[in-house]
Amino acid sequence: MISCAECTLRRKTLFHPMTGRDLATIDHMKREDVAVPAGKDLIRQGGRVDNFYTLYDGWGLRYHRLQDGSRQILDVLLPGDMAGLTGVLLGHSAHSVQALTAASFCVLNGDALPGMFRKNPELALALIRTCLADARRADLRATMLGRLNAAERVGYFLIELYDRLRRRGMVARGGACPCPLRGVDIADAVGLSRVHVMRAFKELRDEALLQRERGNLLIPDFARLAAYTGYTTISRSGRLAIL
Amino acid sequence: MISCAECTLRRKTLFHPMTGRDLATIDHMKREDVAVPAGKDLIRQGGRVDNFYTLYDGWGLRYHRLQDGSRQILDVLLPGDMAGLTGVLLGHSAHSVQALTAASFCVLNGDALPGMFRKNPELALALIRTCLADARRADLRATMLGRLNAAERVGYFLIELYDRLRRRGMVARGGACPCPLRGVDIADAVGLSRVHVMRAFKELRDEALLQRERGNLLIPDFARLAAYTGYTTISRSGRLAIL
DNA sequence: CGTAATCTTGACCAACGTCAATGTTCGTGG
DNA sequence: CCACGAACATTGACGTTGGTCAAGATTACG
Incomplete structure (x- = not known):
């Protein structure tokens, strides 16, 4: 398992700069890394979700599937993007998340989110900013x-x-x-x-x-x-x- | 100005139940009430935003306007819905918000949001849940x-x-x-x-x-x-x- | 080399847009 | 109460955009 302190992706200027305290908070939430082969679902539409994820390498897709089989792609996930937050905080996911190419994700414990809000409000604020940017x-x-x-x-x-x-x-x-x-x-x-x-x-x-x-x-x-x-x-x- | 403690809208079962502490936090953010006539913009696309709002009575619209004049309505705002959070936390708004009927809004101080995250993390969590539900x-x-x-x-x-x-x-x-x-x-x-x-x-x-x-x-x-x-x-x- | 997946192209058809004329509703002032 | 006008709804004719089908060409991959 890659420790958050070692992870180089986050150092790009696009991303929120992290303090040592932030890294400790995140390390506490992180469970493992997972490799997902191309085409496999990581989160299933309608299913219960306990973890959320950050894409570390490769590409992903977020999509809906309708009864008639047709598919609407909601977003393309790129390295650094999160997935599954909605599922964790609202109980279940309305969309599926799939690896488009072979991909690896960080697995984060959804139950740790309330604690994160209490212990590190700055990080919570960065989180909501990121969600709002995606909503825009x-x-x-x-x-x-x-x-x-x-x-x-x-x-x-x-x-x-x-x-x-x-x-x-x-x-x-x-x-x-x-x-x-x-x-x-x-x-x-x-x-x-x-x-x-x-x-x-x-x-x-x-x-x-x-x-x-x-x-x-x-x-x-x-x-x-x-x-x-x-x-x-x-x-x-x-x-x-x-x- | 209506005090939050007196406001009846929030008591509907749809909404998050509030503790006394929550009400105090909110009262601290609230600036005033504002009445908006039908058809008037409350938030202008591209403009800087210092406040965010909660619709108290009437209907609202969130929309984009394109260069060619065409309009895409992004959402209909109903009593209890928030507007302008994106504008406050990301610096400016990409969409306009308009009163569809004569409407009244609570005006909330955007600068108070970071303090709210620090002082009342439970409320911050309820806020992000609401944002995620809207995103879904x-x-x-x-x-x-x-x-x-x-x-x-x-x-x-x-x-x-x-x-x-x-x-x-x-x-x-x-x-x-x-x-x-x-x-x-x-x-x-x-x-x-x-x-x-x-x-x-x-x-x-x-x-x-x-x-x-x-x-x-x-x-x-x-x-x-x-x-x-x-x-x-x-x-x-x-x-x-x-x- | 052969097979499967994907791209490309053309012919044709259905869905939706545009224009214009008419009808309806509603508010306003006499 | 009625007359008027403005805004909106309704309908039909016709044009354009995009969907469907099917056949070949190209690419990826074993």
């Missing part, structure tokens, strides 16, 4: 779903993702980054059919707004795609990453 | 936007609203409740055009799933509409209403 991102994605057309939606979804990757230092110099999402995943995220997502790609490619090949995503001109999709980057760091 | 509701609405057709979306939006009203005791015996939302408001909430929302209404009316006339909403058979739209009621109370 969710609001913006809802607007995309309600008001944008196909090409704009796909562009918005990818530029937002790209921006999050960039802040985590996961984008190479040339502007390319790995993107393990398949066409069908993007379709399930933006509310379109798989085929129509491909048509949207073609449109974006023709306008040189983005390229996507061999699981890599390239955005040649960030500002131009941002203008096209209405995306504005929110430059706030201080995300809490409990790991 | 937002996830479900995102799924509706991404995966349901017109009639299902309108039905889902209204049954969710109806369910929230019911828990606040705002639905009469016969199953009717006041609903000041216009067709265009519903369209802006569910991502459809105004005209198509009307067609969806006709479909729902023809199937006796809901009626809407003279600003009143009637759902004759809750379970049947719930099955039609895929809505499931989440029976958790304990919402924090700071007022």
